[in-house]
Amino acid sequence: MSSPGHVFTVSELNRAARELLEAAFGEVWVQGEITDLTRAPSGHLYFTLKDGGGELDAVRFRSRSALLADAAVAPGTVVLALGKLTVYEPRGRYQFVTTLIQPIRAGALRLAFEQLKQKLEQEGLFSPDRKAPIPAFPERIGVITSRSGAAIRDIVSVLERRWPAVAIALFPSSVQGETAPAELRAALERAIRFSREVAPIDTLIVGRGGGSAEDLAAFNDEALARAIAACPIPILSAVGHEIDFSIADFVADRRAPTPSAAAELAVPSREDLVARLDGAAARIARAAGATFRARRQALRSLLRTSLFRIPERRVETLDQQLDQLVSAAVRGVVAVWEKRRRAARHAEDVLRLSNPALPLERGYSLTFVSGSRRPLRAAEEVREGEILETRLGRGRLRSRVEEVNRE
Amino acid sequence: MKIEASLKKLEEITSRLEKPDLPLDEALALFEEGLPLAASVKEELDRAKLRIEQVLETSKGTFEIEPFDLHAN
Numbered sequence: 001m002s003s004p005g006h007v008f009t010v011s012e013l014n015r016a017a018r019e020l021l022e023a024a025f026g027e028v029w030v031q032g033e034i035t036d037l038t039r040a041p042s043g044h045l046y047f048t049l050k051d052g053g054g055e056l057d058a059v060r061f062r063s064r065s066a067l068l069a070d071a072a073v074a075p076g077t078v079v080l081a082l083g084k085l086t087v088y089e090p091r092g093r094y095q096f097v098t099t100l101i102q103p104i105r106a107g108a109l110r111l112a113f114e115q116l117k118q119k120l121e122q123e124g125l126f127s128p129d130r131k132a133p134i135p136a137f138p139e140r141i142g143v144i145t146s147r148s149g150a151a152i153r154d155i156v157s158v159l160e161r162r163w164p165a166v167a168i169a170l171f172p173s174s175v176q177g178e179t180a181p182a183e184l185r186a187a188l189e190r191a192i193r194f195s196r197e198v199a200p201i202d203t204l205i206v207g208r209g210g211g212s213a214e215d216l217a218a219f220n221d222e223a224l225a226r227a228i229a230a231c232p233i234p235i236l237s238a239v240g241h242e243i244d245f246s247i248a249d250f251v252a253d254r255r256a257p258t259p260s261a262a263a264e265l266a267v268p269s270r271e272d273l274v275a276r277l278d279g280a281a282a283r284i285a286r287a288a289g290a291t292f293r294a295r296r297q298a299l300r301s302l303l304r305t306s307l308f309r310i311p312e313r314r315v316e317t318l319d320q321q322l323d324q325l326v327s328a329a330v331r332g333v334v335a336v337w338e339k340r341r342r343a344a345r346h347a348e349d350v351l352r353l354s355n356p357a358l359p360l361e362r363g364y365s366l367t368f369v370s371g372s373r374r375p376l377r378a379a380e381e382v383r384e385g386e387i388l389e390t391r392l393g394r395g396r397l398r399s400r401v402e403e404v405n406r407e
Numbered sequence: 408m409k410i411e412a413s414l415k416k417l418e419e420i421t422s423r424l425e426k427p428d429l430p431l432d433e434a435l436a437l438f439e440e441g442l443p444l445a446a447s448v449k450e451e452l453d454r455a456k457l458r459i460e461q462v463l464e465t466s467k468g469t470f471e472i473e474p475f476d477l478h479a480n
Contacts, residue, residue, distance in 0.1 A: 137411040147461065147475070156459060156477055165410065165455035169462050170475050190470075194462050198470060270452055273410075280417045281445040287424035288438035295431045325435075 011089065018087035021094060025085045030096060032056065033107050036212050037075045039243075041363065045073055049081065049096065057095040058083070075213030076107025109213065113220055116247055120222075125229045131253045132234040134265060138202035140167045141266055142191045142233070144184060147172040150209035151238065151259035158260050163267035169194065169201060175208035181221035188227050195233055204231065205262045206248060207238030219246035228252055238262035242364070292325075366391040370398070380406050413448045417441060 008016070032049030039045055043062030048055050058081065060073065073079070083098035120126065141159075145151040152170060159166060171194075173187035174180045188206070195201035206228065208216070218224070219239045228235055229251040237252035238259040249255040256262035367376045370387040382388065382401050390397040420441040424434060461475040 153477060156457065160457050164457040165452055167458040167460070168475075169460055171462050190462065190464055194470060198462075198472075273414075273452065274449060276414070277417070277445045277449050280421050281442055283421045284417075284424055284438060284441040284445070287421070288434050288441075291424075291429055291431065291434040 010092070014087055014089040014092050017092075017094075018089060021085050021087060027082065027084055029080055029082050030056070031078065031080050031104070033078045034073060034075055035214065037073065038212060047073070047075075049079075057093060058098055059095055060098050060101065073101055074103075074110060076109035076111075078104045078107060080104060109217070113247070116220065116222055116225070117250065120225060120229075120247065120251065125225070126250045130229065134234050134236060134254055135202045136268060138166055138266060140169055140199060140201050142169045142171060142195070142201040142204040144171045144173055144187045144191060144204065144206045145208055145259070146175045149175060151175075151207055154209070154258070154260040155205065155263040158263035159267060162264065163270055166267060167199075169199075176211065176215045176218055180218035181224045184218060184221075185224050185227050188224075188231060192231060192233060201233050203266050204233045204235045205238055205256075205259070205266060206235055206252065207256070207259050207262060208240065209259060210241040210244070213244075216240050216244055216246055219248040221247070224248065225251045236262045236265060363393070365393075378406075379404050410448055410451065413444055417444055417448075420444070 030049060032051050035048045035050055035055075037045065037047040045060040045062075047058050047060075049058050050056070080102045081096065081098040082100040083096050085094060086097055087094045124130070143152060143155055145155075147170060156168065159168065169191070171187040171191045173183040175184070184206070188204075191201060191204055206219075208219070216239055219237075225247045228237070228248055234254075235252045236254050236256050237246070237248045238256040238261065239246040239248055240258075242257040245255075254265065256265050367388050367390045368374065369376065369382055370389050376382065376388070382404060384401050384404055386401050388397075388399050388401060390399065420437050423429070424437045424441070429437075459475040459477070460472050463471040463473070465471055
């Protein structure tokens with residue numbers, strides 16, 4: 001065996017390969033279909049470009065100019081991408097770092113989605129008068145999702161905090177892969193039968209946590225969509241993240257942007273209800289107190305009129321009985337205030353949870369029309385060409401509206 | 408729907424109590440009914456513990472209901 005000449009360290013070899021690749025290709029255009037798209041919390045986009053013969057790992061780093069164009073980066077879309085071929089040294093993988101992405105045409109997956117959406121819409125399956133209201137005080141919530149996914153964990157943790165006075169019936173199903181649509185349909189049928197035969201289910205949540213477009217594809221199944229539309233129990237859909245729309249979302253009685261949000265929509269808030277109860281107790285105590293005081297005063301003057309000719313001692317006894325009645329009433333009030341003080345201990349939690357900056361840290365954002373202080377809630381509040389200000393967890397954005405989609 | 412019914416009842420009690428010229432015995436009865444009702448709903452909420460079960464189906468089509476442990480999955 002011949003002795004080796006120059007021995008590279010792994011890092012050296014990766015670096016040399018990177019320099020070689022970068023020098024050999026420079027900046028190039030490449031055409032391919034986007035798959036396996038992941039939006040990292042950092043804002044970077046990771047995806048694969050593929051054609052019939054191969055695949056290429058690609059990344060689009062977050063930058064100010066990237067934000068607008070990102071809308072074009074959807075799975076299944078065939079794009080022209082400009083960038084550099086390089087090696088990601090820590091993993092020794094070569095990848096394409098793009099700076100510009102231009103869509104050429106929507107991919108097959110996207111086309112099928114649009115066609116099905118149009119078909120079901122024409123049949124009237126998305127019609128607002130088909131939508132059942134979600135019950136305000138459910139006793140049992142059915143959840144159709146994977147037993148090991150993030151969705152059930154998120155739902156349980158929201159309900160534990162917000163409204164534990166409810167039972168969850170989990171109907172496990174796989175939520176991705178070829179068998180998922182049929183399994184989801186079977187779980188839905190099981191839930192409906194359970195509700196009829198065993199214990200009534202007030203609200204159903206159907207969904208899963210975030211994933212790539214391929215991962216979420218089961219929720220674009222036509223038969224599943226029809227089963228959801230026909231379901232006699234009010235259904236909340238909760239598929240993926242805020243930005244993901246599925247066919248299930250359109251046929252459900254209400255779309256929730258995430259599984260956690262579905263749990264929030266499915267139950268009242270414990271804190272709101274406690275505030276309502278305290279308000280009612282205070283009103284009752286006030287109203288009753290006013291009545292008691294007025295009557296006591298009237299009685300006392302009556303007792304003291306000579307008309308009744310009651311001995312003074314008897315008057316005192318009666319007066320004392322009145323006092324006892326009133327103080328019993330007051331004790332009742334005090335007991336309520338005691339409970340209320342205990343509720344105040346939760347106030348700190350409430351404050352913490354209602355801090356408007358907290359959702360921003362999780363990736364939600366607040367958008368205002370420039371100069372306005374009222375957050376935007378609906379697309380129809382803005383016009384094309386208007387300047388918007390967006391508050392993110394860190395920093396702000398200023399942008400111009402290109403298109404208003406009122407849907 | 409127990410909590411919902413209690414809330415409706417409370418609302419009714421409150422508006423009746425706030426009527427002027429309410430007879431004393433009626434005011435007392437409403438007061439004695441209303442405050443414990445408000446307190447009992449709160450206690451029920453404080454005591455409430457989320458119940459989770461998973462519903463499976465056997466090959467015979469019967470239901471199999473098991474407690475679901477989030478941390479075991």
